[in-house]
Structure formats: C-alpha cells, structure tokens
Amino acid sequence: MDFTGTLISAFPIVLLIWLMTKKQAVPSHIALPITALLVGLIQLLYFQADGRLLVANSISGVLSVLTPISIIAGAILLNRVLALSGAESVIAQWLESISTNAVAQLMIIGWAFAFMLEGASGFGTPAAIAAPMLVGLGFHPLKVAILALIMNSVPVSFGAVGTPIWFGLETLNLSQEQLLDVSSQTALINSVAGLVIPILALKFVVSWQLIRNNIAFIFLSILSCTLPYYWIASWNYEFPSLIGGAIGLVVSIFLAKRHIGLKAHENDLPRGKKVEFHKLALAASPLVLLIVILIVTRIGQLGIKDLLTDTSHWLGIDLGGTYFSISPSLVLSVEHILQTSVSWSYKTLYVPALIPFLLVVLIAIPVLNMSRAKAFEAFVDTGRRIKLPLVSLVGALIMVNFMMLGGDNSPIFLIAQTFSSLTGDSWSYFAAFLGALGSFFSGSSTVSNLTFGGIQQSIAEQVGLPITLVLALQSVGAAMGNMVCINNIIAVATILGIENKEGHIIKQTILPMVIYGVVAALVGAALIVM
Incomplete structure (x- = not known):
C-alpha cells in the first residue's frame, strides 16, 4: 500500500476544500484552476505522467465543460424568460393558493417535483427548475440552494431514467438478477435515509418549530415518493424516481389542498389569491x-432517445492524428486527441440544453407575449451569469481528468485502495463514502459508478462481502455525493445569482451528507446480518 502516493494524491483535494471553506474563502473560479494545475504538476513530477497525455486530458476537460455550462445556460435562460414575462409570479401565486404553508411549498417543489424531474432527466435539471421557483415564492436564494442540493439526493441513484444503474454498472458483467438486486437494495437504503434527509434540508430554510408542527405532512410527502420508488425498484431500475416522484407530487398537492398534516398557521406565508385557470x-x-419533452426523449422504448443519441458516422475530418466527427444526430466527437487514447463527445440534441431548454424558450417568448427588449434582456443576463462559472467548471473538469489519469496508479485509485486496505471486512461501513467521493470529483453519479464500480466489486470479493450490497452502497454514495459536488454547487448558485458562496454551501451540506452515509452504513450492516 503506497501511503506516500496516497498522501500526495489527497493533498490537492484537502487544499481545495480548505481554500473554498476557510474564513476568507477563495472563489471557485480561482481555487479550482489552481488545484487543477497542482494535480497536473503532481502527475508530471511524482507519477511521471506523459506530458502529451496531460495536455490531451486538459483539452478534453476544456471541451467537456460544454455539457454542464450549456445546461446551466439553458436553465438560466428559461428562468429569466419566466421571470421577465411575469409567468413566474403567476405560478408562485397559484402555489400559494394550494397552500400558504412554507413547509408544504418546500416539500411540493423542492422534494416531490424535483424527485420527478431527476427521474426524467438528471443533469442537474431538478435544481435548475425547482430552485428558482422557490426563490420566486420569496425564499432566500442561498438557503434554497442548500435545500435543493440536499433534497436532490435520494432520487439520483435512478436519475435520467436509471442511467447510473444500467449504464454506470454496465462494465461489471452483472446478470439481470444481480442488477435488480442492486436496484432494490439501493432503493431500500435511500428510502430509509429519505426519512431523515428532507427534514435536515428543511432546517436550513424554516425553524424546527415549523417542522415539528407539520411533521405529519412531511412524512406523508416523503413516503408518497419513496414507497412507490422502492416498490418499482424491485422489478425495474429505469423508472423508480420518475414514477415515484410523479405519484408523490400528486399526493403531496392533494394533502396540502386539504391541509392534511399541516397544523401551523402563525408561520404561514401571506395568503395567496386564486389564479384563473387560463x-x-x-x-x-x-x-x-419542458417536462413532457424530457420524459418523451428519455424513455428509450419510444424510440426518440435512439434518434437523438445515434453515434454512427456521418461526417469526419482527420486533424493530424486527432479525428473529429459528427453523427446524424449531431453527436460531436473528438477521438485520439493529440494521438492519445483520450476522447470527447457531446450529444448536441440529447444534452438538455438545446432540447428542451432553448426549444422551450423559443416557443415561450411568443406564447408569453414577451417584447423583443425583454427577450434580449433574458439572453444578455444569461451570458453575464455564466462567465465565472465557465472558468470554475473548466478547472474542475481538468482536475477530475488529472485525478483519474493512470489507471491502477491514478491518484483517485490510490486513495480508494488505501481506504479499503485500512477497513478490511468493515468496508460496508465506508463503501458509500467512496461513491460520494466519486460524485464530488466528477459531478455525476453515473461517472462515480463507472469509476468505482469495479473497485467496489473487487473489494467485496476480496473481503467476502455481498457484491450486490456493496454496489448498492456505491450507488447510494454516488447519490448522496450530489450534495457536495462542486459542479452541482456552481450550477445551482449560478442559476440563483449567488456569487462566491460555494465554500459556504459545501460547509453546510457536508454534515447532511455524512449523516446520509451513516444511515447507509447502518442499513447496509443490517442487510448483511439478514
């Protein structure tokens, strides 16, 4: 076990966390590029990485920023169109007419609605849509950002129609029965954690007294999502979050309209006026x-998803060993960057930037009767907001590429190997935290599963733990890591117009993530005994 290599590998991460969370925090657009440069130097000087490979990974990191930044830009643009057209205030007024109770509104939008969106799309879409709606209702933007990150964890394991499961674990050669076993155990662990996590999220926005007064509604809203979520996961790993969230949204609105479980009155929001249906x-x-397009384009059985993700060759050009190509569905690909094994691709029509965000915006402008000046203002404001996050994300993605470079001798692999060596057959108590580490680095539960799924499987075999349970804990960890993922934090802060608060948000979300991990460990231990 290479302790020296592990310490050197972990140093940039420790430095990054310190820079972003110290009293006078360093903004992410400075801290992340510095960390990426440091990891690059470590790879070059300590790990003796090939210089061309480092440059190729840098290019890949810069190109990869197109995915998150285009999604963020699309979400901000839609939000600005809704706000400047007055549509946002109408929706807020309707939500107040359902219930003026702050807890009810937070659970309906921040929990159930976001739960359903995560199941349909993933890609950070839930926070991008739900968070601005809550701010429009009068909740504090920074508090909403924290709540959105914490709430959007339980459904993530089955986000984007189950992609983290069926794609994230596809390289492990699991049987269909094993995949369903992983799915079921993942949903069970997440559902147990779900009894606690939304309450912790609410505490950042409202008082404990208000939570206690409305605890019956909170639990009913939680269970209306997680019970169908767990039931579906036992026989299907694509739709637990999507269907669970849809059922939970309908039930939560029904309960709120009839004041079931809602007892607080003195802390209610101002009484809302009824909105005419038209x-x-x-x-x-x-x-x-937006929701209809997301669902239609994400359900493979409808055939549209295949049309939008077709990677067959259409046009291509050889750039001196680096090959650029475009597919019929406009998937952009760059292979063998600088004649290395590094590649990059961007699914132009599938990444939810052009479809549905920009498409919906172009339709909404005339439908909402926006003036040319207002529409222009929305586009200009969007461009202004994404400048610094663009720098932050470039730094983050280059850092991720550098951390994963080297295979079994990569910094991230050394950190994981050291953890497993120190814990032995007690690994089940720590497996979820490795999954969270993967999400923290990569910004994706799917990438976390792809990166660490094989390691988790190998550890389980070596120490004699059930493979499907350890993989379930990996999947749970990848979901809970959403709370502290730098990419997600930058995205939601940018969409809400919050500047230089990324470090503060990490400090607030890390404790709920640790609690989530402890719950996962205890449930995992119980499942081993059973």
Missing part, C-alpha cells in the same frame, strides 16, 4: 412542455 395554464405551459 392564466395558470399559459404561465405554466413552458414548464409543462
């Missing part, structure tokens, strides 16, 4: 269209 339908039409 005004609500017009204002909500962009969001309804």
Whole structure:
C-alpha cells in the first residue's frame, strides 16, 4: 500500500476544500484552476505522467465543460424568460393558493417535483427548475440552494431514467438478477435515509418549530415518493424516481389542498389569491412542455432517445492524428486527441440544453407575449451569469481528468485502495463514502459508478462481502455525493445569482451528507446480518 502516493494524491483535494471553506474563502473560479494545475504538476513530477497525455486530458476537460455550462445556460435562460414575462409570479401565486404553508411549498417543489424531474432527466435539471421557483415564492436564494442540493439526493441513484444503474454498472458483467438486486437494495437504503434527509434540508430554510408542527405532512410527502420508488425498484431500475416522484407530487398537492398534516398557521406565508385557470395554464405551459419533452426523449422504448443519441458516422475530418466527427444526430466527437487514447463527445440534441431548454424558450417568448427588449434582456443576463462559472467548471473538469489519469496508479485509485486496505471486512461501513467521493470529483453519479464500480466489486470479493450490497452502497454514495459536488454547487448558485458562496454551501451540506452515509452504513450492516 503506497501511503506516500496516497498522501500526495489527497493533498490537492484537502487544499481545495480548505481554500473554498476557510474564513476568507477563495472563489471557485480561482481555487479550482489552481488545484487543477497542482494535480497536473503532481502527475508530471511524482507519477511521471506523459506530458502529451496531460495536455490531451486538459483539452478534453476544456471541451467537456460544454455539457454542464450549456445546461446551466439553458436553465438560466428559461428562468429569466419566466421571470421577465411575469409567468413566474403567476405560478408562485397559484402555489400559494394550494397552500400558504412554507413547509408544504418546500416539500411540493423542492422534494416531490424535483424527485420527478431527476427521474426524467438528471443533469442537474431538478435544481435548475425547482430552485428558482422557490426563490420566486420569496425564499432566500442561498438557503434554497442548500435545500435543493440536499433534497436532490435520494432520487439520483435512478436519475435520467436509471442511467447510473444500467449504464454506470454496465462494465461489471452483472446478470439481470444481480442488477435488480442492486436496484432494490439501493432503493431500500435511500428510502430509509429519505426519512431523515428532507427534514435536515428543511432546517436550513424554516425553524424546527415549523417542522415539528407539520411533521405529519412531511412524512406523508416523503413516503408518497419513496414507497412507490422502492416498490418499482424491485422489478425495474429505469423508472423508480420518475414514477415515484410523479405519484408523490400528486399526493403531496392533494394533502396540502386539504391541509392534511399541516397544523401551523402563525408561520404561514401571506395568503395567496386564486389564479384563473387560463392564466395558470399559459404561465405554466413552458414548464409543462419542458417536462413532457424530457420524459418523451428519455424513455428509450419510444424510440426518440435512439434518434437523438445515434453515434454512427456521418461526417469526419482527420486533424493530424486527432479525428473529429459528427453523427446524424449531431453527436460531436473528438477521438485520439493529440494521438492519445483520450476522447470527447457531446450529444448536441440529447444534452438538455438545446432540447428542451432553448426549444422551450423559443416557443415561450411568443406564447408569453414577451417584447423583443425583454427577450434580449433574458439572453444578455444569461451570458453575464455564466462567465465565472465557465472558468470554475473548466478547472474542475481538468482536475477530475488529472485525478483519474493512470489507471491502477491514478491518484483517485490510490486513495480508494488505501481506504479499503485500512477497513478490511468493515468496508460496508465506508463503501458509500467512496461513491460520494466519486460524485464530488466528477459531478455525476453515473461517472462515480463507472469509476468505482469495479473497485467496489473487487473489494467485496476480496473481503467476502455481498457484491450486490456493496454496489448498492456505491450507488447510494454516488447519490448522496450530489450534495457536495462542486459542479452541482456552481450550477445551482449560478442559476440563483449567488456569487462566491460555494465554500459556504459545501460547509453546510457536508454534515447532511455524512449523516446520509451513516444511515447507509447502518442499513447496509443490517442487510448483511439478514
């Protein structure tokens, strides 16, 4: 076990966390590029990495920023269109008419609605849509950002129609029965954690007294999502979050309208006025269209997903050993960057930037009767907001590429190997935290599963733990890591117009993540005994 290599590998991460969370925090657009440069130097000087490979990974990191930044830009643009057109205020007024109770609104939008969106799309879409709606209702942007990150964890294991499971674990050669076993155990662990996590999230926005007064509604709203979520996961790993969230949203609205489980009155928000149906339908039409397009384009059985993700060759050009190509569905690919094994691709029509965000915006502008000046203002404001996050994300993605460079001798692999060597057959208590580490680095539960799934499987075999349970804990950890993922934090902060608070957000979300991990460890231990 290479302790020296592990310490050197972990140093940049420790430095990054310190820079972003110290009293006078360093903004992410400075801290992340510095960390990426440091990891690059470590790779070059300590790990003796090939210089060309480092440059190729840098290029890949810069190109890869197109995915998150285009999604962020699309989400901000839609939000600005809804706000400047007045549609956002109409939707907020309708939500107040359902219930003026702050807890009810937070659970309906921040929990159930976001749960469903995660199941349909992933890619940070839930926070991008739900968080601005909550801010529009009058909640504090920074508190909403923290709540959105914490709430959007339980459904992530089955986000984007189950992609983290069926794609994230595809390289492990698991049987269908084993995959369903991983799916079921993942949902069970997440569901148990789900009894605690939303309450911790609410505490950042409202008082304990208000939470206690409305605890019955909170638990009913939680269970309305997690019970169908767990039931579906036992026989399907694509739709638990999507269907669970949809059922939970309907049930939560029903409960709120009838004041079931809602007992607080003195802390309610101002009484909302009823909104005429045609005004609500017009204002909500962009969001309804957005959700419909997300669902239709993400369900493989409908055939549209295959059309949008077709990677077959259409056009290509050889750039001196580096090959650039475009597929019929406009998937952009760069292979053998600088004549190395490094590659990059961007699914232009599948990444939810052009479809549905920009498409919905272009439809919404005339539907909502926006003036040319207002529409122009929305685009300009979007461009202004994404400048610094663009720098932050470039730094983050280059750092991730450098951390993963080297295979079994990569910094990230050394950190994971040291953890497993120190814990032995007690690994089940720590497996989820390795999954969270993967999400922290990569910004994706799918990438975390792809990166660490093989390591988790190998550790389980070596120490004699059930493989499917350890993989379930990996999947749970990848989901809970969403709370502290730098990419997600930058995204939601940018969408809400919050500047230089990334370190503060990490400090606030890390404790709920640790609690989540402890719950996962205890449930995992119980499942081993059973």
